[in-house]
Amino acid sequence: MNAPLRRQVETPASARVGVLADPRGPDADAFRAKLGSAAKEAQWFAPRDADDLAREVDSGALQDLYFKDLRSLLDGVLEGVYNLRRWRAQGVRIEFLQPPESAADERRAAALDAILSGLSEAAREWHQVRRRRRATAGVLLGIVAVLAAAAVTLIPLAMR
Numbered sequence: 001m002n003a004p005l006r007r008q009v010e011t012p013a014s015a016r017v018g019v020l021a022d023p024r025g026p027d028a029d030a031f032r033a034k035l036g037s038a039a040k041e042a043q044w045f046a047p048r049d050a051d052d053l054a055r056e057v058d059s060g061a062l063q064d065l066y067f068k069d070l071r072s073l074l075d076g077v078l079e080g081v082y083n084l085r086r087w088r089a090q091g092v093r094i095e096f097l098q099p100p101e102s103a104a105d106e107r108r109a110a111a112l113d114a115i116l117s118g119l120s121e122a123a124r125e126w127h128q129v130r131r132r133r134r135a136t137a138g139v140l141l142g143i144v145a146v147l148a149a150a151a152v153t154l155i156p157l158a159m160r
Contacts, residue, residue, distance in 0.1 A: 017042040018053055018062040020072055021097075027068055030097055035066065042066075050076045057092055058083070069098040077120045080127035084120035088113075 017035065021027050023044040032039040043062065045053040054076065056062045065087075067073045073094065076082040087094070 016062045017064045017066065018056060019044050019066045020047060020050065020053055020076075021066075021068055022046050027097060031066060034095070034097060038064075047072065047075075050079070050081050054081050054083070057087055057090070060090065063091070064093045064095065066095050066097065069096055073116070074119070077116065078123050080123055082120060083124060084117050088117060 017038050019031050019035070019042050021031055021044065031042075035042055043056065045056075053062070053065070057065065073082070073096075077084060
C-alpha cells in the first residue's frame, strides 16, 4: 500500500525537494524551518508555476513536495495540472506547511490520501471530457463557417 500523503518525515539534504511557494514570500521562513538542511537544495516554484512543478515531478526530478496547505494542492488538482495517481505510483511524498486538520492520525491521513487520489482522477477525466467537447464544438463551428462562406459566395452567383 502506498504511504499516506501526509507523513512526518525528516528530509535528507540529498533528496530532490520541491516547494510551491515564493522563496521571498511570507511563508518562506516557515518552509525553510520545516525543511531544515534540505532547504538549500530545494527547488522553489511560485504558485503560478504549478505546471513547472508538475513537469519536474512527472520527470522524476522531484521526490518530496511541500505545499502551504491543502488548498494549494487542490488548486492544481482541480485545474488538471497535478496527477496525484501518477505521483503516488512514483512514490512522491507530499507534505503541508499547515497540515489539514482531518489528517490528525494515520487512518485519517490514509482516507485523505484516497480522497485526493480519487479527486485527482475525477478532475483529470473532467478535463478530458471538456477538451473533447471543445474540439467537437470547434469542428462544428468550422463546418458552419465553411458553409456560410460557400453560401455567401454562391448565392450572388446564382442570382445572376
